[in-house]
Amino acid sequence: MLLLLFLAAPSRAAEPLRLEEGCRIAADASVQLPAALPRLDRCEGRAPKDHIGTIWVDYPRMPTDLTVAKTWRLVLDNHVSSAVDVWLIGSKGPAQHYRYDPNAPDREWAAGNYLSMLVSPERPISRIVVRLADARSHTYVRAPKIARARYFVPIERDQASLYGIGVGMLALTILFHLSLFVAMRRRFQLYYCAHVGLLLIYGLSYSGIIHILWPSLTAAQNSALLGFSMTAATATGIGFVIEFLGNSTPVWLRRWAAGGAFASIAAAVVGVIVPESWSYALYMGANVIALHAILLTAGIVLRACAVRVPMASAIALAWAAPMTVSLMYPARTFGLIGDGALLDGLMMFAATIECLILSLPVASRIRNLRIEHERAHERHVMLERQAQTDALTGLANRRGFGEALARAAAGHGEPMPIALLVIDIDHFKRVNDQHGHATGDAILRHVAAHVARVAGAGAIVARHGGEEFVVALRNHDLMRAGTIAERIRVSMGVTFDTEPALPSVTVSIGVAAGFSDEVETILADADCALYRAKNEGRNKVMLADGPLMYAAAA
Known part of the structure; x- marks a missing residue:
């Protein structure tokens, strides 16, 4: 409920401004700013999605006048890169250069899995140019944001509160259901805890809280954790649904689901260990596998609702939001929706809502199992007593x-x-x-x-x-x-x-x-x-x- 209140409450701080990308080109690592600017003006040598190497990105239009001699905070999408260079370019005077090391343990970061840096314009700025070294073009999808540093403080505070509440709810959900597993020992509880655990890893990585727990985590490692957790979460989601719905799912569909879960786990593991040269092919393949897993899970749940399996409708309600948001990721990859359609924190919000709603049918199922267990125990005690009692006299036999x-x-x-x-x-x-x-x-x-x-x-x-x-x-x-x-x-x-x-x-x-x-x-x-x-x-x-x-x- 606190999460919903935070989301419903208007922010007390001004929203940061997003920079609109003008051109993105691929270049050799030796290319410097003077040689890159003409190519950016002509947009010569646009960087394809599968490019791995040095990328130059031009933001030729400023959404507002950057007040001179004031400090601004610029946040960039967190993606695989060995170094980030930023130039503030005006109509007069030399460009101001800022360098950011995304793998430095003491680097700044912003809630929402953004790289963060402070800039102070010395003269009016007309464009910003960013160079990404050893980058993967397909991972750079979110537009940079910029705001006055003093305005960014309340923005980050509100975002950190939201993400902190979400992460805390996920952690409490795991502890609650693990304690129930000790009492009931049902396989679907383990699948559910594993699923929420992967969502917790995603939440820690996305929110940046993981940098508090693991300061030496690099940007590349953080991206790998995000990809692994989301891909593997589809596998545990399928496993949970199959175990929770029980024998109501046909054998052929259970086997299909097992194959889909295995493919998701394999994609999650391979995504961490494959060479960079395969990253784009794996990225596309992982999106296809995730799309298959999401649609398969949705089909299993909808079928269970159609045949009126108990609590299937509750699962459908719980997973409506995360499945919808999850489908948006492969849709964005395949160009069906724009990059801006996925709002910051949308998946985090959907995952938290899922856990809050899904805990109700899980707790209800565990309650029913406990009642059945107690009744079975009573029947066992009664049968044991009958087996040890003489029916005629009531004495022991x-x-x-x-x-x-x-x-x-x-x-x-x-x-x-x-x-x-x-x-x-x-x-x-x-x-x-x-x-x-x-x-x-x-x-x-x-x-x-x-x-x-x-x-x-x-x-x-x-x-x-x-x-x-x-x-x-x-x-x-x-x-x-x-x-x-x-x-x-x-x-x-x-x-x-x-x-x-x-x-x-x-x-x-x-x-x-x-x-x-x-x-x-x-x-x-x-x-x-x-x-x-x-x-x-x-x-x-x-x-x-x-x-x-x-x-x-x-």
């Missing part, structure tokens, strides 16, 4: 009993005393046969509830199979566990007094004790004790390897 014991042992840190009770309903098969399975199931539920109640809150109670139950008592010795077992046995019959529809049953119990690291042995001992109790007449509690502890009255 054999698997749940084992995992509960393992958790208890792990939380204790070292082997802990533990006692196991193995409980079996006496003559349960006979009861089932006489009264039916429905009654048998009711008896199982009744016995399960009674055992869990008497064993206490700290006990682990499970149905071990059929009519057999097992109880784990932590920090209990054999005698104490035997007492609880007897309490379960004795009180069992009383509980059926309140259930007249159910036949009363008795239970036999085997008890064993030891430590948590020998559960299998303890369980086997308790099982043996149970069989001894059953063999000796049932309705008894038997301690492992010991005598009959308690028995019912005959």
Whole structure:
């Protein structure tokens, strides 16, 4: 919102004046001003777009009278050049010469990726001539601007504020979505962060802020960063769209998109390493590749909107501005629009708007994914609980009993005393046969509830199979566990007094004790004790390897 307010607010400073190019010629490096002026007057030997070398540019008409003895700031398009020479030429007197080194670490620069220098006319000026050494003609597209130095201060302040806000928003967007990636880990988040990261590099390079972070960066390196970031951004843009829209995009279109993204990355890398002699061919090729990538991405998004893919319309809205501006660059390269059609900072503005709008569907998708993740986790927990629970009695089953014991042992840190009770309903098969399975199931539920109640809150109670139950008592010795077992046995019959529809049953119990690291042995001992109790007449509690502890009255 701050960016929009800045853009909407009128500048408090006068706009700088643009110089209108009269002629551009190519010349040998040895040509000096006296020999270049007649050629510029006749516009002899115009520099073609693919020229690499010394370029002379004439600005024969001044947009205003340059006040003599006042300081003016002249800003030039930042392009590949080893040296810049500027002559202020009047009708009388010698020309004033200024030299600018675009690769000097301490050079001046202006917001908007301009080279900047101060000039002070000593006499009335009628024309300005610029010589660019080792320059690429096709990269020199923006007209120079000139304004009184004292007027330029508020202009640069406003521009620096705008670019600073844009760069800050891009940086915050990356941090926000990287933090979300740590939680959600979706591939489209990485593509999106990479896309915004490349736009951030473009913003830093275009605004000149990168010179604060990297003072030794040359003009040529800055131009390479601009070209690399914008070309590679088309690849990450395609990758993001494909991943974000998911399987709604046909396989053939996904493959086409992958090829387009690869071409963009290749063009971005090659643009940094190719020799200068190939620069114009690569420049044209990169524009073709970028045009293909932009149109392809637009086609994928529009198709998704047509088939009503969720949030595709939000992506289309977010990318309407940057795609339109991006199409203007190849259109300018191919001569379809003029150089002045692309306003300074237009791409920076479009990229910032894109990130602001696009963050909404991305955040919405992440929110939906988080909700789906939480629901999936809840379903998983429920299924795990069901897998560990006996459906009839509500107690833990054999698997749940084992995992509960393992958790208890792990939380204790070292082997802990533990006692196991193995409980079996006496003559349960006979009861089932006489009264039916429905009654048998009711008896199982009744016995399960009674055992869990008497064993206490700290006990682990499970149905071990059929009519057999097992109880784990932590920090209990054999005698104490035997007492609880007897309490379960004795009180069992009383509980059926309140259930007249159910036949009363008795239970036999085997008890064993030891430590948590020998559960299998303890369980086997308790099982043996149970069989001894059953063999000796049932309705008894038997301690492992010991005598009959308690028995019912005959």
